[in-house]
Amino acid sequence: MTKLTHLTMADALAGLAAKEFTAVELTQAHLDAMAAAKELNAFIVETPDVALKQAADSDARYAKGEQRALDGLPLGIKDLFCTEGVQTTAASHILDGFVPPYESTVTSQLFRDGAVMLGKLNLDEFAMGSANITSHYGPVISPWSPKDEAGNFTRKLVPGGSSGGSAAAVAARLALGATGTDTGGSIRQPASFVGIVGIKPTYGRCSRWGIVAFASSLDQAGPMTRTVKDAALMLRSMAGYDPKDSTSIDLPVPDYAAALTGDIRGLRVGIPKEYRVDGMPAEIEKLWQQGIEWLKAAGATPVEISLPHTKYALPAYYIVAPAEASSNLARYDGVRFGLRVEGKDLKEMYENTRAEGFGAEVKRRIMIGTYVLSAGYYDAYYLKAQKVRARIAEDFTKAYEQCDVILTPTAPSAAFGIGEKMDDPIAMYLNDVFTVPANLAGLPGLSVPAGLSGEGLPLGLQVLGRPFDEATVLKVGHVIEQAAGPQPLPPIVS
């Protein structure tokens, strides 16, 4: 029998319903796996007591035949989601000791449907990063990192970021699935780096209430799982209208799993010519071509499209996101929660608290944001970036007159080593070159594992869709998943 930690969510639900194992056994198997994989640093806080209690409740429901959609499935929760009574840090020193007195809408919906919380997952500080190296709690190590015969890492690879703990935990079989958030690629890029599935839904699909805010016009929560079907199951629980988020959209949530028919005949797949960026490795280009061939073989029609403002997406993002961050992070002042560092007066207390509480990347972004919003520069930078954002969104609107979905690589490279790309912030930002446009335009985007690099590291393909058409995005992702076939396990679990 498959190890309990290696099951998909769909198979685990079937096994629980058939009484092949209990939710407590399933949860304990994951807690044991977590204990054996501490070297990855995937979790900031483990919650075994919560998990075992939730699992026992699940077993009671199964015994009565009253199980719910995700009943008994052990999940990891990115430590950006506020969880009632459980420390929530956003991987920042400034939130030291913060224990939310409320539950985020997304996690409350997962728990409503019977999910079990294993713990809170590591991330880049305030979700700002693409390598999970800016966490106050230390970097997360990818389970794909090679080891010598003595079991020591010979090179420590990044799991991507910002949802690096989520990605590492799901790939290393420490959780059946995890929540992530995606402001510029923070679900899709780490999913690609560790060989799992991740979907950023349309802006407004999942409530942002109770998620620590980074850039409010871009942030979206989504699932990170090992199969497209699992992503479909988990998204259905996470999504839905919430009156507590003024940007949440009141639309019915479809049965996403039912959309995975494999039938994409006649679907038009846009291939944006501007995504052939300079210096992109040949293996990424090859993987992209392979993806096009797979979809063609399944009856879809590739269409060359143009997204002319693609190269301006990253610079526009690096004005809009820091501007919103500088405003959102103004609340961390040492008064109401988290760290306080005293000073001679109130102002110095603010300045000392924020100097000690924020890490270097967060400070850099707050300062960029403060600058572009300051008197005299607002029009030249912030207003200009918002106008460029409008043109980028317009590119997609026009493209969707010619196609139904868009296929691109998820990231311009495979995972790199911890410590690489550290000196130049822009080299790091370029990781998100293919994922940022969907955030600026608010569109759904999925990363699905499609093969390995020459070095043997996972590579993902990205499927973008029309607003609120996650169903088609998942359907196309499922076709790619089937065509790519079973993917190898990371060395740490194989």
Add this chain to the structure above:
Amino acid sequence: MSLDKATVAKIAHLARIKVPDSDLEQLAGELNTIMHWVEMLGEVDTQNVEPMTSVVAANLRRRPDAVTDGGYPEKVVANATDATENFFSVPKVVE
């Protein structure tokens, strides 16, 4: 345009982040790298383009003006370093 040390010190003050003088030079360098890179936005023709503030076209919803939450001050201040009688306390502001 370039950010000099004095401008970086001013931004740090606006952002309420204490930056030691010895760090200003390096920070100015980092911020300048990013600001020079975003200059390329100047190439985009944005005449007659409305700034995009939200991807959600819908108007904000209204609801009845009624109290829907609250009544638990002890939970509200539970995370404060220094809370007295359900108030947040700060260093003295008024002389």
